[in-house]
Amino acid sequence: MLTTRNTSSLVIDSLRDQAGKDNAAVAGLYCDFLLQKEQTITNVMGAILKQLVGRGGIPNYLREAFQKGQQEFGGRGPQLVDLMGMLQTEIASLPQVFICLDALDECLQKYLPELLESLGDIVRECPRTKVFLTPHREAPRLGRCSKIFLQGGRYTHQP
C-alpha cells in the first residue's frame, strides 16, 4: 500500500515539475480506507476541481454555483452533475490536465463504479485529460466497472 503511494507521489511530482513548463494542471488524490466516509464521489470530484482552479482566482462559474448552493435552505453542497459540468469547463480552459488517483480501490466499493464512470466521461469529453490510476488489485478484478474503459490496452510487467 505504502509503495503505490510512493509511486503516485513520484508521478504527481514529476508531472507537476513538467507542468510548469507546459502550463498544464495536475490534480492528485490518495484514496484511503481510513477516509472512506469522507471520500465520496462528490468530495473526490470536488477535490480534483479544487486543485485545477485558483491559478487565476476563483472562476465565476464556481462562485455562482457556490452562491446558488448557499441560497438553498441550509446551504447545499455541490452535486455531482454540477461538478462534472464545472470540471469540463475548467479543463476546457487548460492546455492539459493530469488526474492521478492513488489506491483507487481503497474508496468505498459502492462509490467505485460511479467514480470510474465519471473519470471515463471526463476523458471522453475532454481529450486533454490524462488519468493515472494505481489500484492495488489488477484492473480486471476491479469488477464490472472496469469494463467501462478496459478495452484493449497493453500490459507491461515490471522488470
Place this chain on the structure above:
Amino acid sequence: MLVAPQQASSPRFLQLCSPNIHKLPDTSTNHYAASAFKQHFKQEIMAQTSLMQSVSFGNSNTNCGNISTNFNTFNLSDEDARILRWLSPLEPNNRHQGVRTERFDGVGEWLLEKREFREWRGSEDGAGRGILLCSGDPGVGKTYLRQVE
C-alpha cells in the same frame, strides 16, 4: 454578491487575531449598506476560525526544479476559502506533502522511465488513450502497467 473589504488582507488578518474582534468595522471607509454590513459581520464571525489557515494549492506556474517550491501557500479571501471548502472538505495537497516526506528513495522510479508511461504522458492528445493503470504493488514486483484505449 457579498461585498467584503478585500483591500487590505494583512491588516484584516491582524484585526481578526486581536482581542477587539467585536469592534465594528469602520463603515465610513468601507461604505457598507446596512444590510451588507450585517451580512459581512456574520461572515466575519464565521471566518474567525478559518482565516488563519492558509489554503495551499498546486501552482503549476511555479517550477524551478526544486520540488518543495511546487506549491504556493497563500492566504485567500474569506469567501474564496469558503468556496474551496464548499467544493470539497478533502485537502489532497496537504496529504501529498505528507506522503512525499515519507517517500522511500528510488522506489517506484522505474515507472517514470517506462515506455508506456512516457507515451501516455507525452502524447499530444489523450483521446482514447487517456487512462494509464498501474495495478498491483510496485514494490513487490507484481506491477502491471496498462494503457487504456
